[in-house]
Amino acid sequence: MTQPESVVEVDIPVAGTPAAAVGGTAPSRRRAPWWLWAATIVVLVPVAVPILFLAARALGATDAAWNTLWSFRTLRLIGRSFVLTGLVTASATVIGVGGAWILARTDIAFTRFWGVVFALPLVVPSYVLALSFVSATGPRGLIADVTGFATPHLIGLPGAWLALTIATYPYVYLITAAAIAKIDPALEEAARSLGASPSRVFRTVILPQLRPAVGAGALLAALYTLSDFGAVSLMRFDAFTRVIYAQYSGRLDRTPAIVLSIVLVLVAGVFIWGEQRTRGKGTYFTRSAMRPPARHQLSTAQRFGAVGFLGVTATIGVLVPVAVLLSWLWRGITIGSDLFVPWKAIGGSLTAGALAAALAMMGAIPIVILAVRYASKATRWVERSVFMIFSLPHITIAIAVVAFTIRYATPVYQSILVLGLVYASMFLAQATSAAKASLLQVNPALEDASRSLGKGPIATYLRVTFPLMARGLLAGGALVFVTTLKELPATLLLSPPGFTTLAVRIWSAADEGLFARAALSSLILIGVSILPVYYLSIRPKHVLDT
Amino acid sequence: MTDTLISADRLSVTYGDTVALDDFSLDIPAGSLVALVGPSGCGKTTALRVIAGFETPASGTVSIRDRVVVGDGREIPPEKRNVGMVFQEYALFPHISVEENVGYGVRGADRSQRVHDVLKLVGLSDHRSRFPHELSGGEQQRVALARALAPGPDVVLLDEPFSNLDAPQRERMRRELRKILKRAGATAVFVTHDQSEALAIADIIAVMRDGRIVQTGLPDDVYEAPANPWVARFLGDAILMRGTVTDGSVHTMLGDIDTSLPTGTGVEVMVRPEWVTPHVHDSGACKVTDREFYGHDQRVEIELPGGDHVEALVPSRNRMAVGDRVAIELVDAIVYEVVDA
Incomplete structure (x- = not known):
């Protein structure tokens, strides 16, 4: 595999649909052992059962609850969410695809550096972005304090739009960049030799082939936006999640929150349906020649434009947040406010992340073996469920789990085990996609060879299959770890009493206006997240000539 | 002819509507090199996989040294059949060295001696500490053969052994393969769709069509006296x-x-x-x-x-x-x- 150096190699699961099989998943003639199925069902239970319970409860809700649903206020809420999601998806797609094309197909310098910097906002949680934008702008913001010029206060829709665009474009970028790398350069050369200009090549050759990847990236951005809780709350934009949380925590009757969270799932369903409706058929790329593509030579003006585009994006996405956080921290130290290293929250975050990663990796193994070695209609449904759970808004999952455990599993209500299981189920798709990609590269003949050399099925899994898929599994685990660190709504609702994480600490400090305290935790959180992402981006390429 | 080592009797295998093996019977004499030849899709690879234990036939039996390995309600798993297999794309374990690949199926105190001997037999003693991706196609094939021979199997099955080699390599390898197998005293069955390959190196050729054997015999006999016009045309110009x-x-x-x-x-x-x-x-x-x-x-x-x-x-x-x-x-x-x- 040759991939451009600029691409940070992170396997990002695409919400709604399982990643297309690369081959090697011919329908199996063998029957899966029962214990694989048993393990798979156990893995899916922690989220699937509460969600079904929630749906049942919403259907059985009183007329009054349904009446509030059809109020003018709810319809306006749906409208607002659509507007925000549409805006974010459009801008994230333009930035992500534009960046991917510039870095993969032009002769811009330092592609490796830009590639890493451009993907870096991935480690900054949306609420940290929102926090830094909110606290930097406005008449009493940091910029006004430092420069004396008051900028307009970024809050509400424009603020949420900007913060979520920065938070989501790296997903579009990474998915698109991986797809561009697979396009056969000969197609572009053919178009150029037929007289097409670079922009025409982009529109008529590259873009149509990227359609599945761009669609997947845009869908991911849309679902992320709909599901986001932290950024919209700090920006005081009344999106679905913020209203649900207010309904949930402010009232004794939780039925309205339950009904609204089910409606949120339906809205998410509209976007998934829309993406699948517009998906073209049979425009998948093939790559025959593994040679580097011709890079388009930029004119001086274009070069300035391209560097400016990358530079401004990276500045807003990385430099501004880090600068704002550092200066808040500095101010906190100089005015002698009550700052201390939040060891407890760090411990909580690491515990939660490690537990989630370990559980997700364990859970991914039976699912991936079923999906790859015993592919059937039933296993495709298992994969589909994993991705459906991944596309569910976290607040909905959290409310469902709370409602279910209070009623049927009081002993484990708000226990660390349930929290870990819920994280693992929510982010299972990240572990399964990474592990599936590496298991697909393991030729089943290797397992047959081991069997014919006298090793039984378990010895074969231990000595051949696992060593070969371990890297993919670990990469998936690292991704789950990072995602868990950033997670907010489920953590807020499901944390055991006395348990706290960096994410919760940032959110509550920012809510109370204690920016210096929020800044310290945010910087620590970014620092902790960078390590696994660094591991993901530099992991050595597999040498698997099978 | 010498004693029968492997006997496949009236095997049948179907996948949904397609019949892969249909009343397939074949006896393989000890010490012989048998070519199973037929057009693509005739079921030859399925036959190998049934003998090795990777597919279960709907009916019929396979016995190795008079021991039933599948059929009559018994099924011995592949790891207990003492059958070596060389896979079409070799299936060398990419994460371990040549030496470890060859020693994978060998047990006992004289393991390293055995690995040494087999590597010498295939002429790769110098490559023992290399990894599979560092070898040429021909070398990979010899490692795959060495790995299959190392545990001392009753029979070695080879699935299209030359299909991944280019033409000059293929000619050299098939001569070499024959010599190695003969020197090791092994019984071997190989599958091919290339009739000239089958005629060139096999002691016995078995021609397959639509899941069954149409003719078995010495290459000379089958070429000179084909059982029917289809065999005549399949094996050469007619x-x-x-x-x-x-x-x-x-x-x-x-x-x-x-x-x-x-x-x-x-x-x-x-x-x-x-x-x-x-x-x-x-x-x-x-x-x-x-x-x-x-x-x-x-x-x-x-x-x-x-x-x-x-x-x-x-x-x-x-x-x-x-x-x-x-x-x-x-x-x-x-x-x-x-x-x-």
Whole structure:
């Protein structure tokens, strides 16, 4: 595999649909052992059962609850969410695809550096972005304090739009960049030799082939936006999640929150349906020649434009947040406010992340073996469920789990085990996609060879299959770890009493206006997240000539 | 012939509507190199996989050294059959060295000695600490063969062993493979769709079509006396002519051919191009209309008096040129009764 150096190699699961099989998943003639199925069902239970319970409860809700649903206020809420999601998806797609094309197909310098910097906002949680934008702008913001010029206060829709665009474009970028790398350069050369200009090549050759990847990236951005809780709350934009949380925590009757969270799932369903409706058929790329593509030579003006585009994006996405956080921290130290290293929250975050990663990796193994070695209609449904759970808004999952455990599993209500299981189920798709990609590269003949050399099925899994898929599994685990660190709504609702994480600490400090305290935790959180992402981006390429 | 080592008896395998093996029976004598040859999709790889234990037949039995390994309600898993297999793409474990690959299936105190011996046998002693991706295609194949031989299996099964090699390598490897297997005293079955490969190196060839064996025998016998016109054409070039028997002979464009079949029988007559021998003769009734010269021999197109054309494969020393008049001598011909469905 040759991939451009600029691409940070992170396997990002695409919400709604399982990643297309690369081959090697011919329908199996063998029957899966029962214990694989048993393990798979156990893995899916922690989220699937509460969600079904929630749906049942919403259907059985009183007329009054349904009446509030059809109020003018709810319809306006749906409208607002659509507007925000549409805006974010459009801008994230333009930035992500534009960046991917510039870095993969032009002769811009330092592609490796830009590639890493451009993907870096991935480690900054949306609420940290929102926090830094909110606290930097406005008449009493940091910029006004430092420069004396008051900028307009970024809050509400424009603020949420900007913060979520920065938070989501790296997903579009990474998915698109991986797809561009697979396009056969000969197609572009053919178009150029037929007289097409670079922009025409982009529109008529590259873009149509990227359609599945761009669609997947845009869908991911849309679902992320709909599901986001932290950024919209700090920006005081009344999106679905913020209203649900207010309904949930402010009232004794939780039925309205339950009904609204089910409606949120339906809205998410509209976007998934829309993406699948517009998906073209049979425009998948093939790559025959593994040679580097011709890079388009930029004119001086274009070069300035391209560097400016990358530079401004990276500045807003990385430099501004880090600068704002550092200066808040500095101010906190100089005015002698009550700052201390939040060891407890760090411990909580690491515990939660490690537990989630370990559980997700364990859970991914039976699912991936079923999906790859015993592919059937039933296993495709298992994969589909994993991705459906991944596309569910976290607040909905959290409310469902709370409602279910209070009623049927009081002993484990708000226990660390349930929290870990819920994280693992929510982010299972990240572990399964990474592990599936590496298991697909393991030729089943290797397992047959081991069997014919006298090793039984378990010895074969231990000595051949696992060593070969371990890297993919670990990469998936690292991704789950990072995602868990950033997670907010489920953590807020499901944390055991006395348990706290960096994410919760940032959110509550920012809510109370204690920016210096929020800044310290945010910087620590970014620092902790960078390590696994660094591991993901530099992991050595597999040498698997099978 | 020597004792039967492996016996496959009336195997059948179906996948949904497609029949992969249909009443497949084959006996493999100890110490022989057997080629299972047939067009793609005829079920040859399935037959190997059933013997190795990777597929379960719907019915039929396989026994190795008189021990039933599948059938009669028994099924021994692949790791307990003592059958070595060389996979089409070799399936070398990419994460361990050549030496560890070869030693993977070997147990016991003399393990390293055994690995050493087998690597020497395949001529790769210098490559023991390399990794599979550092080897050429031919070397990978020899490692795969060494790995299969190392545990001392009753039989080695090879699935299209030469398909991943380029033409010059393939010729060298097939000679080498035969030598290695013979030196190891192994019994081996290999699957191929290439009839020239099968004829060149096998002791016995078994021709397969649509999931069953159509003919088994020495390569010479099967080539010279194919069981039916399909086998004749599959194994080499064949001139096929239809006709009807009258009074103990069939009239064809190449003359009258004797047969013991009764009058009125519909027949198909098969002649190999090398059985047609033209002689240059000024008063010959036929004419050379085209010629391809190969060095060791030549292919000549001949126009017959009736206007038909046949091809003959003629030694180069029998010189002729386009336009020469020739007389034709027929060395041999085989008459098949036409069995219409």
